[in-house]
Amino acid sequence: MSSSAYTPPPDGSSWDAIAPAAGGFNAEKLEAAIAWAEASESPWPRSLYYPDGRYVGNVEWNESGPWSEIAGIVRPRGGPAGMILKGGRIVAEWGDTRRADVTFSVAKSYLSMLAGIAIGDGLIGSVDDRVGATVKTGHFDGPHNGLITWRHLLTQSSEWDGVLWEKSDQVDHFRQVGGAENNKRKGELRQRQTPGTYYEYNDVRVNVLAFALLQRFGRPLPDVLRERIMDPIGASKDWEWHGYSTSWTEVAGKRVQSVSGGSHWGGGLFIPTRDHARVGLLVASNGRWGSRQLLPEGWMAQSLEPSATNDGYGFLWWLNRGGRNYPSAPADSWFALGAGTNLIWVAPSQDLVAVVRWIDKAKADGFFKRLMAAAA
Template structure:
């Protein structure tokens, strides 16, 4: 029986042995995670660039448009049966989380479908969004599914950032960034996969038009409050991201912190969110997400089988060889990670782990399973 932490109360702990874990190996895994800290500077608010993000962009594309905060140190939780088996660092600190915000966007998409605000993932977005964002020949046939799977090939400039800024973008600790931002000919929507933050921000904008109120409010009222999250998390937009809907000015929030802004959230709040996903959108007997949506977000993209609906998959164990193929992840630069494996009853949150060491960190916790 899964335990759900109470609203505002302490999260119940569980001894390693009771959780089916080898105590010595679990301790070793935690120590390794603590020592596998990212090389990113702590004072990111004063850094010349955001590593691997604005670092490889020319001006004015590299301009930071939203808040950037100093980062904390390594932190995390390893949870089984809903109870905390291991905890390290400062799990209460609300910290930047970069592209994990994309996975929160996927959950908001599920809410929109469940509430009937969007009829079908294969509807064109143009049917739902006012203005000229989806009026061009290139953009008119883009569907919600295209945006969710990073295959939209949306063309345009949003809040001062052109889609071209992330053309030829490559991810990974050993990524070649030499071609990033070089213009390429666009393909029809649904035929080319590209990790493009401008296009994810277009999805956030489109959802703003659908809900017709700020996405942080939707997330708070429909997800974070029901699961008992703290009031310390923030989801912030760019200084130029104002949109007027129904005569009311709102801020459109980004799906990451590529150009600042984005989500700042504690490891404990990430863990509550992760537990909701691990339990298929049900919190302590109360269904919050539409039935089947968590399964849907794990649908492999035909053009990139390790990507689902703004969640990372481990198809053929290609993402993290030490994790089972059944694992899936919310992942952000830094590296920040929510790791879920329903079959093995694993929920873990990792903050500020060196990207090249992530698989070894996962391997350590896998070794602790008895």
């Protein structure tokens, strides 16, 4: 992003907006991109439950059996919404961008930021430290789990073996996310591989990361996020981050809820589109907000390095290398992705940040195609 990017004032004040032409856009083509997003709403029911009572996640991921019970808060979703920022200023905005809406696995990228803060604070020495060296709860003991490093957790290559909050890691064995998904075998038991050698998108293992970070901070992660990120960037007071009814634990003598890295079984991060856009600006600026460096210097660059087991994935951020996820988006763009589809998208070469919510995943690339045509 441009080093001269505008930093919006705190929520409640006026966020600068510019006309499409001033941002280098063709106004008519930009309107067409927005119209596409609004007309391409996610097919998911707004209640997040189908008429037969099934939760959308269980249907989406072909999930049934002993670990499919919904354990967290579920609230009806809103409609399509989004923002497009050029140099930090609003070029376009649609839908209810102030609604605190569930965002599914975009929460994973928030965990990535918190991991960076933990390293900056010295709570974690290095991403290559073994988690069990400082998290003494028994979850990272033994010949297998004892090998797991923070890098493994952040790149979804940990192969953590166990049950957390009544969910077994087996629930997401053979799970596929992104590209041509085929989840017919999801939940079938497979042999765990050596930590760091095998990529698998696994929500239990991400929840283990959230639990481990809770142990290192010694206080609820939403409190840390609010103090270190959300308040400094002027976010609203409307966002919430929840875990499950089963994820209460004791930390420093207090009963604390460990949050989830998504909304696979309910719970998760409920947040306005405008707050997502602020976070997008923060990470696009390498963790800097105005004169303050909120994330450790170099953390975002490290987070966006292709991981050894999936070169389209960093530290819980998706990379668009080679246009592998969205062919119409720039190859150097990257994003936080949540089911539904929810996106925080950053295109550094275009000085753009976009938040797109509740677009049909089959139509998302069509939005980027139209957006980039408008910016040409």
